[in-house]
Amino acid sequence: MKTTILRPSWWITRAGYFGILLVFVILSACSGSSTSLPAKPTNLAHLTNPATYTAGTLIASNTPSSSGTVASYSVSPALPTGLSLNTTTGVITGTPASATSLAPYAITASNAGGNTTAILTVTINPSAVAVNTTAATMDPGSQRIFSATVTGLPSSAVTWSTVPAGTGTVTVLDADNVAYTAPATGGQIRLIATSVSDGSATATITIHVSAVAAQTENVFNNWNVGGVSNGPTSPTTFSITTTRHIVYFDTYHYFNGGVLPGLLSLKHSDGTVYGPWQTTGSLGQGGVLNASWICYPDMDIKAGTYTVIDSDPSTWSYDSESSGEGFSHIMALTL
Numbered sequence: 001m002k003t004t005i006l007r008p009s010w011w012i013t014r015a016g017y018f019g020i021l022l023v024f025v026i027l028s029a030c031s032g033s034s035t036s037l038p039a040k041p042t043n044l045a046h047l048t049n050p051a052t053y054t055a056g057t058l059i060a061s062n063t064p065s066s067s068g069t070v071a072s073y074s075v076s077p078a079l080p081t082g083l084s085l086n087t088t089t090g091v092i093t094g095t096p097a098s099a100t101s102l103a104p105y106a107i108t109a110s111n112a113g114g115n116t117t118a119i120l121t122v123t124i125n126p127s128a129v130a131v132n133t134t135a136a137t138m139d140p141g142s143q144r145i146f147s148a149t150v151t152g153l154p155s156s157a158v159t160w161s162t163v164p165a166g167t168g169t170v171t172v173l174d175a176d177n178v179a180y181t182a183p184a185t186g187g188q189i190r191l192i193a194t195s196v197s198d199g200s201a202t203a204t205i206t207i208h209v210s211a212v213a214a215q216t217e218n219v220f221n222n223w224n225v226g227g228v229s230n231g232p233t234s235p236t237t238f239s240i241t242t243t244r245h246i247v248y249f250d251t252y253h254y255f256n257g258g259v260l261p262g263l264l265s266l267k268h269s270d271g272t273v274y275g276p277w278q279t280t281g282s283l284g285q286g287g288v289l290n291a292s293w294i295c296y297p298d299m300d301i302k303a304g305t306y307t308v309i310d311s312d313p314s315t316w317s318y319d320s321e322s323s324g325e326g327f328s329h330i331m332a333l334t335l
Contacts, residue, residue: 040114041068044107046092050121054128055099056152059083062120064090064107071111079105080124092120099126099152127152129195129203132278136205137247137298138182139213144296145280146205147177148193157196162189168209177280186211215334219244223252223327228317230255233324236308243302244332249277250294251310252317252327254284261293262311269305276311 044066053059064073073090082097090109101123108117132147150156157175162168167189169181180191186209195201220238249264265275277295284291293310308328310316316326 037113038111039068041066041070041109041111041116043067044109044116044118046090046107046118046120050102050123051092052123052125053083053096054125054152055096056127056154058095059093062092064109066109066116069111070109072109074108074110075120076106076108080122083122096124098124100124125152127195127198127201129158129193129201131193131203131205132280133296134203134205135208135298136296137208137210138180139210140182140184140186142213143179143181145173145177145179145282145294146191146193147278147280148203149176150195150197150201153195153197153201155195155197158193159196161192161194163192164189168207180207182207182209185209214247216247216331217334219246219330219332221329222322222325223329224319224321226319226321228252228254228319228327230315230317231313232316232318232322232326234318236310236325236328237305238308238330239305240301241303242335243300244335245300246297246330246332248294248329248331249297250279250292250329251308252284252292253312253315254288254291254317256288256290256312256315259290259312259315261290264293264295264311265309266301267307267309268302269307272302273309274299274301276309 044064046062046064048060048062051062070090073085073087075085079085079092080096080100083092083094085092085107090107102121105120105122106117107120108115128151130149130151136144138144148158150158160170160172160178162170168183171179171181173179189207189209191205191207193203219240251264253259261279261281263276264279265273265277267273275297277297279293279295281290282292282294283289308326310326313326318324318326
C-alpha cells in the first residue's frame with residue numbers, strides 16, 4: 001500500500017521565501033558598483049635638496065612637489081633634532097639644534113593607491129662666530145670697539161683674548177662688544193673671540209699697531225649740540241678734491257628706539273659705492289645706548305662728491321643746524 005505524506009502548505013512557502021532571498025543577495029552582490037583607487041603619487045621631490053643648514057638658525061621652509069594627490073607624508077629616520085616634517089603638507093621647517101654630518105632621509109608620500117619615496121640629504125653645519133672686521137690698523141695706545149656675532153648656539157656671549165697673551169687691554173662692554181686698547185709700541189696682535197657655549201667656535205681679528213700715531217683730519221663733520229629729530233630731510237653730502245684714505249666714519253642715532261648698529265657706506269656721484277661697513281655702537285649724550293654708529297673703513301676713496309648712506313635713516317639724527325642732513329663724521333689720514 002502506497003503511503004502519501006502530505007506537507008503543509010506553509011513549509012513550501014517558507015522554502016520558497018529563503019530561496020528567493022538567497023537569489024536576491026547573490027544578484028545584489030554581482031550588480032553592485034565598484035570604487036576605483038587613485039593613482040599613487042610619483043615624482044616626489046623637495047625644493048631644496050641637498051639641504052645645508054646652520055645649527056641654531058631658522059631654516060627656510062623646504063616644500064615638496066609631486067605628481068598626483070598626496071594624503072600623507074612620512075620620513076625615516078627622524079630628521080635632525082629641531083627640524084620637523086608636516087605629515088599633511090610635507091613641508092620641512094624648524095631650527096636645527098646641533099651640527100650633524102651629511103645624511104640621507106627617506107621621504108614617503110602616500111595615498112590609498114600606494115606611495116612613492118624620495119631621498120633628501122641634510123647637513124647641519126656647526127655654529128660659528130663672526131666679527132665685524134677681520135683686520136684693523138690702530139695707533140699706539142688708541143682704543144677701538146670690536147663686536148662678535150654668534151650663530152647656532154643658545155648663548156651669544158663670547159670671551160676675548162689676545163695673541164701674544166696680555167698684549168694691550170681688553171675691556172668687555174657687553175656679551176657681544178669689547179673695547180680694545182692697543183699697546184704703546186707697534187706690532188701685530190691677534191684678538192680672538194671665542195664662543196662661551198662652544199670653545200671650538202672662534203673668530204680672529206688681526207690688528208696692526210703702527211710704530212707711531214698717524215695724523216688724521218676731518219673730511220666731513222656736521223655734528224652740533226642742537227636738539228635733534230629723526231629722519232634727515234636732505235641728502236648728506238660732501239666733496240673731496242683728491243684721493244683720501246678714510247680711517248673713521250660715524251653717524252648719530254639718538255632716538256634709536258633700540259635699533260642695533262647697522263651699516264654705513266659712501267656713494268660717489270658716478271655710482272661707485274664704498275662699503276657697506278658694519279658699525280659698532282657707543283654711548284650718546286645722557287648715556288643713550290648705541291647712539292653713535294662707528295666704523296673704521298681704512299680705505300682709499302677717489303676725488304668727487306659723495307652721499308652718506310645709512311642703513312636706518314628713520315632713526316638717523318638731524319637738526320636745522322645740519323641743514324636737514326644726517327649727523328655724520330668722517331676722518332682721513334692727513335695729506
